[in-house]
Structure formats: structure tokens, C-alpha cells
Amino acid sequence: MAxxxxxxxxxxxxxxxxxxxxxxxxxxxxxxxxxLTEEAVELGRRLFYDPRLSAAGTTxxxxxxxQRLAFTDGRTTSVGVSGRPLAFNSMTLANLMWGPQRFxxxxxxxxxxxxxxIPIQHADEMAxxxxxxxxxxxxxxxxxxxxxxxxxxxSPAAIARALASFLRTLVSSNSRYDQFLxxxxxxxxxxxxxRKLFMAHPDVKVSLRGANCIDCHSQFLTGGFSxxxxxxxxxxxxxxxxxxxxxxVVTGNPAHRGLFKxxxxxxxxxxxxxxxxxxxxxxxxxxDHYDRGVRNSSTLSPLIVEADNRGGPAGGRISxxxxxxxxxxxxxxxxxxxxxxxxxxxxxSDPFASK
Amino acid sequence: MxxxxxxxxxxxxxxxxxxxxxxxxxxxxxxxDLALYVHPFVGPEPLVLNESRYPNPGGEGRFTVRDFxxxxxxxxxxxATGAYVESDxxxxxxxxxxxxxxxxxxxxxxxxxxxxxxxxIGVDAAANRSLASRGDLDPNGRMAWTWEVGYKFVLLxxxxxxxxVSEPLVYHVGxxxxxxxxxxxxxxxxxxxRPARLDFRVDILRLFQGSTTVDMAALPTVKFxxxxxxxxxxxxxxxxxxxxxxxxxQPDGARRADK
Numbered sequence: 001m002a003x004x005x006x007x008x009x010x011x012x013x014x015x016x017x018x019x020x021x022x023x024x025x026x027x028x029x030x031x032x033x034x035x036l037t038e039e040a041v042e043l044g045r046r047l048f049y050d051p052r053l054s055a056a057g058t059t060x061x062x063x064x065x066x067q068r069l070a071f072t073d074g075r076t077t078s079v080g081v082s083g084r085p086l087a088f089n090s091m092t093l094a095n096l097m098w099g100p101q102r103f104x105x106x107x108x109x110x111x112x113x114x115x116x117x118i119p120i121q122h123a124d125e126m127a128x129x130x131x132x133x134x135x136x137x138x139x140x141x142x143x144x145x146x147x148x149x150x151x152x153x154x155s156p157a158a159i160a161r162a163l164a165s166f167l168r169t170l171v172s173s174n175s176r177y178d179q180f181l182x183x184x185x186x187x188x189x190x191x192x193x194x195r196k197l198f199m200a201h202p203d204v205k206v207s208l209r210g211a212n213c214i215d216c217h218s219q220f221l222t223g224g225f226s227x228x229x230x231x232x233x234x235x236x237x238x239x240x241x242x243x244x245x246x247x248x249v250v251t252g253n254p255a256h257r258g259l260f261k262x263x264x265x266x267x268x269x270x271x272x273x274x275x276x277x278x279x280x281x282x283x284x285x286x287x288d289h290y291d292r293g294v295r296n297s298s299t300l301s302p303l304i305v306e307a308d309n310r311g312g313p314a315g316g317r318i319s320x321x322x323x324x325x326x327x328x329x330x331x332x333x334x335x336x337x338x339x340x341x342x343x344x345x346x347x348x349s350d351p352f353a354s355k
Numbered sequence: 356m357x358x359x360x361x362x363x364x365x366x367x368x369x370x371x372x373x374x375x376x377x378x379x380x381x382x383x384x385x386x387x388d389l390a391l392y393v394h395p396f397v398g399p400e401p402l403v404l405n406e407s408r409y410p411n412p413g414g415e416g417r418f419t420v421r422d423f424x425x426x427x428x429x430x431x432x433x434x435a436t437g438a439y440v441e442s443d444x445x446x447x448x449x450x451x452x453x454x455x456x457x458x459x460x461x462x463x464x465x466x467x468x469x470x471x472x473x474x475x476i477g478v479d480a481a482a483n484r485s486l487a488s489r490g491d492l493d494p495n496g497r498m499a500w501t502w503e504v505g506y507k508f509v510l511l512x513x514x515x516x517x518x519x520v521s522e523p524l525v526y527h528v529g530x531x532x533x534x535x536x537x538x539x540x541x542x543x544x545x546x547x548x549r550p551a552r553l554d555f556r557v558d559i560l561r562l563f564q565g566s567t568t569v570d571m572a573a574l575p576t577v578k579f580x581x582x583x584x585x586x587x588x589x590x591x592x593x594x595x596x597x598x599x600x601x602x603x604x605q606p607d608g609a610r611r612a613d614k
Contacts, residue, residue: 026488026495098495199501201527203579218495225497228451255405255421255452302421302512302523306576 011149013037021097022173024181024220028097034113034161036168039150042351044166046143047159049350052136054126056081061119061163062350064090068343070267071170076278080125089278094172094266094342099223100231105260105276107232107250112164117156130156172266172342180336181220187336194333197326201303204311211290211320211330212307216262222337224262232259236294236304236318237275243297246276258299267342269335283334287327292319386463390552391430393457394598395423395450398560404452407516412563414570416517418524423559424449425509426491426498427459427595428475428482432541434467444474445482445490447498448557456554464551469541472553476591477508477534484531500529504579508533509587509594511559515571525576526562526587533588539597554598565590 016036021028030036047053048061064078065071071093078090088105096103102110109115119125120133137143138154151158177195179185187195199219200210216233217223224231232247234257243258250256260276274280280289294304296318310321322330342348395402397409397420407419427446432439441461448457477483478492483505486494493499498507511526544553563569569586577583 024486024494026493201578203576205578205580205583208579214501219499219501221495223495225495226493227447227496228449230497302514302525306523306525 011145011152013039013150016041016169019169021171022178022181022220025095025098025173026220030097030168031111031113034164036165037150039146040162040165041169043143043146043150044162044164045348046146046351047163048166049352053120053128053133054081055128055132059126064125065093067345067348067350068270070094070172070270070339070343072271074272076273078125080119080122081127082124084124086124088276089273091261091263092267092271093167093170094264094339095221095223096170097168098221099218099226099264100229100261101226102229102231102250102261106246107229107261112167113157113160116160116163116167120159130159133159170342170348172264172339174341175266175339176336177222177333178339187333190329190332191336192333193326194329194331195336197322197330198333202307202309202320204309209309209322209326210307211287211322211326212303213265213290213330215301215303215307217265221264222266222268223264229256229259231262232256233262233301234258234297234299235260235275235290236296236300237277237279237289238297239295240297243299255299258297265334266337267339269338270343283331284327287322287330290320291322291327292317294318384466386465387546387551389432389461389464389546390550391459391461392552392554393427393448393459393595394455394554394556395457396556396558396560398558401455402450402559404450407514409560411515411571412560413568414572416515416572418513418515418571420511420513420559422510422512424498425476425557425594426478426506428478428490429473429536430459430461431473432461432464432467432469433471433473434469436467437465439464439467439469443489445478445492447491447496464546466547469544469546471538471541473536473538474595475534475536476594477529477588478506479534480531483529483534500527505529505531509562509591511562515575517572522572522575524571525578527578528562528584528587530581530584530588532581533584533591535588535591537592537595544599555595556598557595558593561593562587562590565593 014037016038019036051057051060053060059081064073066073073090075090077088078086080086091105096112100107103112103115109118120128121130134154134156144154147154147158150162176185180187197209197211198213200208201212201215202208202210218225229247238244238258245257247256247259248254272281274286280286305318307320312319402420402423405419405421407417409418411418425448427448428444430441430444446459450457482489482492486502494502498510500507507527507529509528513524515522515524574583577587
């Protein structure tokens with residue numbers, strides 16, 4: 001790869017300083033071969049917003065991942081360059097370093113770096129040829145300089161690493177729930193009631209009412225669990241006959257049929273429609289599904305079948321038996337997960353937008 | 356010349372002897388890795404996930420296991436000359452059907468004549484109340500309840516099948532008071548094999564067979580009721596037992612005392 005510019009010195013990327021995340025989010029890992037640097041993140045941000053990543057020059061990552069919608073697109077399923085609706089709903093990009101470290105709804109990418117190049121080349125998404133993209137970017141002096149400093153080359157691997165670096169910085173940690181966890185504010189009575197329901201698996205024996213959200217959505221991150229495939233679940237959307245392959249595509253394990261990635265619920269009030277296929281338009285519909293719309297199948301978790309605030313009989317209909325007030329409280333709590341800083345922060349925004 | 360010719364083999368022999376001794380001394384002084392293998396069983400049978408082959412220990416029907424995992428923590432090896440204490444010793448022992456056994460590797464274990472190995476089933480009270488991610492403890496993981504309640508110590512999920520009826524089984528056993536320390540005698544057990552390993556059996560049936568035998572139909576779930584949790588937690592002492600011959604750990608001792 002030819003080096004550009006007249007600077008003979010080896011350019012050295014600047015380690016990203018001041019990057020932090022809440023203690024309660026727990027450990028996170030940045031790959032040793034792709035450390036977070038200022039240049040990598042800046043490069044990734046430009047690439048994320050650059051329509052040159054698509055063959056027609058019309059579609060960027062940000063077409064389907066819009067900041068003000070917490071990096072979702074408001075559509076049932078996304079639409080890329082081909083105009084054909086895709087199979088899946090656009091997923092939020094908040095807090096990707098925590099939770100399942102497999103990406104896409106069915107977990108088909110094993111890292112953010114691997115994930116990053118897939119939509120670029122997908123015929124319906126961006127339909128871009130990587131060789132052509134590298135040539136285009138290398139012809140742009142400002143890109144060439146950033147690539148050179150960040151990775152020493154303009155290449156598909158560098159594009160993947162840069163996009164992954166930017167994605168890793170998309171941390172949402174200043175919602176009202178975060179402020180509550182930091183002890184800065186109190187939630188109001190309805191939100192607090194919703195929080196408790198969210199965090200409880202129901203147990204009639206001790207008069208504990210719950211909505212068992214926490215059985216899949218972790219208490220602080222409100223996303224899927226990170227270990228192994230713990231962050232993938234069959235949430236009862238379809239019966240046995242209509243169960244989609246889901247994670248089984250990746251693992252080949254029949255026990256993984258119909259399991260999809262558990263998304264972060266950060267900013268969930270902004271990320272409608274919901275589920276991997278965007279079938280629910282509102283949070284009310286989502287709550288109604290979990291309350292009394294769950295369909296049984298062979299891979300449905302016993303935790304969902306068994307969760308019943310009335311302690312239903314064996315073999316009976318699956319239902320949480322929540323009250324209307326309880327559902328409203330849970331939705332009120334879900335609204336505390338909205339992080340205005342995240343959806344307006346300049347550092348996550350379009351660098352090409354006219355100021 | 357003849358003297359020199361004689362000297363040579365002697366020198367070589369001495370050098371070889373020194374080499375062998377030195378290697379033994381070096382090897383003896385070098386700490387080892389010790390692997391603990393935990394083999395899952397349901398009674399006499401190895402655990403196979405998602406198969407309805409195991410009889411309900413206290414009643415009718417057969418049960419399947421979909422998920423089984425537990426915390427094994429605070430591992431210590433005790434000898435007359437000192438103890439090896441693993442730091443941040445919180446291991447989530449889990450069986451996902453991919454490997455026949457779960458393996459915990461203890462690193463840099465000094466070579467000594469250990470008298471016993473100790474570990475806990477569950478999470479000690481201090482760690483159970485903490486939000487720190489130590490070892491496999493993860494407040495955002497599947498074994499976390501909430502920060503008010505702490506961790507599930509043992510998780511067993513599956514279904515009980517009676518005729519055509521399938522009923523979910525959910526056993527989440529936690530609470531500080533459920534934590535149990537197990538001590539197993541190591542005398543006579545050579546840890547000098549290469550690689551060094553100890554094999555244990557974890558038997559799901561033991562959870563349900565204590566002073567009373569649990570009918571899963573009568574008790575299909577254990578979650579937040581402390582008396583129910585205590586009923587299963589009492590059996591933690593016999594949950595994990597040594598697989599080597601003539602082992603006489605505390606669990607076996609405890610069982611003898613019951614008789």
C-alpha cells in the first residue's frame with residue numbers, strides 16, 4: 001500500500017483517553033489488536049456516516065441506524081439499496097461492549113469487526129465491493145491520512161476495525177435509570193413500581209409480583225447476558241410450526257431454534273417497532289405479548305412458561321397475569337432508560353452534516 | 356591415557372545424576388496447574404440435556420434438564436505446611452452439552468502433600484452482596500437475581516413430564532444462608548501426575564434426596580421461598596463428591612453419620 005502525503009515519519013495513533021463506563025456495567029474488553037484510538041474512532045465515525053460505503057452512494061450505516069432513534073430506523077424491517085425490505089429490524093447500537101458478544105439478531109458475527117463488513121457487501125443493504133471501496137477511500141487525502149495514522153493502511157480490515165472502534169464508543173449511561181443507580185435522583189412511585197416488576201421473576205409463594213423481564217434483560221445493562229449463548233432467547237413470538245431458525249443457523253443446535261439476540265433496552269422508548277422482525281409497534285403491544293400472547297414451543301424457556309402472578313395450573317395457558325396498572329408501571333420504568341445525551345451527543349453525530 | 360579414558364564415563368555418569376536430580380528438584384519446586392474436572396450425573400447416569408429419561412426422584416413422571424449450573428467458590432488446598440488459596444475464586448460450573456465435564460484450572464499451585472481440598476457451593480455472603488465482577492460473578496449475568504437478593508447459587512431448569520402433560524421445573528436456589536463449604540480428604544491422592552487433576556461428580560438427584568425425598572410434581576419450583584431454598588440447600592453438602600477410589604470426603608462422612 002503506497003503511503004500518502006509528504007510526511008516521512010511513522011504516524012502513531014493517539015490512545016483514546018477519558019473513555020469510561022459505569023462500574024455496574026462490569027468488565028468490557030477491547031481486542032488487543034484493535035485498541036481504541038482517537039484516529040480509529042474518528043475514522044469509524046466518518047465511515048459510519050459516509051454513503052460511499054454503498055454501491056450507489058446513497059446509503060450509509062446511519063441510514064438504518066439513526067442517532068435520534070438510538071441508532072435504529074423506526075421501520076418494521078430495514079430497507080437498503082435494493083429497496084427490498086430486509087429480514088430483520090434495525091437493532092440499537094448502544095452499549096455493544098456488554099452483553100452477547102455475537103452480533104446480528106441470530107448471532108452470525110463473532111465480533112464487531114466481523115459484523116462491520118457484512119452489511120456493506122450485502123446485496124440488499126449496501127451492495128458495495130470492498131476493493132472498490134478501498135480504492136475510493138484511498139483516493140481521498142483526508143481518509144488516507146486517518147487510515148495511515150490509525151492502521152498504517154487503507155484496507156477492508158482497517159475499515160472493519162475503524163467501524164468497530166466507533167461502535168464501541170457508543171455508550172449510553174446517562175438515562176434517568178443511570179442517574180437513579182448513581183444515587184442522583186429518585187424514580188417516581190410508578191417508575192419504581194415498574195422497576196421492581198421488571199427486576200422480579202414472580203413467586204406467588206412469597207407474594208412477589210413480577211414481569212420476569214430480568215430473566216433475559218440484565219439488571220443494570222438491561223441487555224442480554226454475555227456468557228456463551230445466554231444472551232439469546234426464544235421469547236414466545238411463534239408456535240412450534242412457525243419457529244424461525246434463529247441462533248440454530250450459527251450453532252446447528254436444535255435447542256437453539258427460535259432463539260434470537262436479547263437486545264439492550266436502553267432507549268427502548270425510541271426504538272420502535274420491536275422484536276427481531278419489528279412485529280410490535282408499541283411498548284403496550286410488547287407488554288401485552290409477554291402478559292398473554294406468548295406461544296409455546298419446544299425451545300421456550302421454562303422461566304417464561306412458569307412465570308405467572310396467579311400461579312396457574314400445570315399445562316394451563318401461559319400468562320403473567322399482570323394488571324393494566326402494572327403494565328403501565330413497567331412502561332413508565334422503560335421510559336427512564338431514555339438517554340437524551342446519547343441521542344444528541346455531537347461525538348456520535350454525522351461529521352459531514354453542515355454545522 | 357588409560358586414566359583419562361576411565362574418567363570420562365564416570366564424569367558423564369556424575370553429570371547425568373546431577374542433571375536428573377536437578378530436574379527433580381526443579382520440577383518439585385515449580386508450582387503446577389491443577390485441573391478440577393466436574394462430571395455431571397443424574398443418579399447413576401451421566402447428564403444428557405433435553406432428554407426425558409430421568410425418573411422424578413419422589414413421585415411419578417420423568418424429568419428433562421435444559422440448564423444446570425452452579426457456583427463453586429473459595430477453593431483452598433490445605434497442607435500441614437500451608438494452604439493454597441485461589442484468589443477471586445468464583446467459578447460458574449455449567450453444563451451446556453458441549454463438553455462431558457466442566458473444568459476449573461487452578462494455576463501456580465505449590466507442590467505439597469495436601470491433606471484436603473475445600474470449596475463452597477454457592478457464593479459467600481460478602482461476595483453475594485457485592486456488585487464487583489470477581490471470577491465468574493457477574494451482576495449482569497444469568498445467575499444474578501437483583502442486587503437486593505444476590506446470586507442464584509444453583510440453577511436447574513427443565514420440565515417434568517407426566518403422561519401428556521409437561522410442567523416447567525425451575526429451581527433457583529440462593530440466599531446467604533444456603534452457602535455450604537465442602538471439604539474432601541486428599542491424603543493418599545497423588546497430585547504429581549502430569550497433568551495434575553482431580554475428578555468430582557456432581558449429582559443432580561442429590562439435590563432432591565436429603566432427609567426427605569422431593570416429589571417434583573409437588574415442588575416444581577424453588578425461587579424466593581426461604582424454607583424451600585433451605586430444603587434443597589441442605590443437600591448441597593452431598594452435591595459434589597470425589598470420584599477417585601477410597602475417597603472419604605466430608606459428604607461421604609456426613610452420609611455415614613446419617614445412618
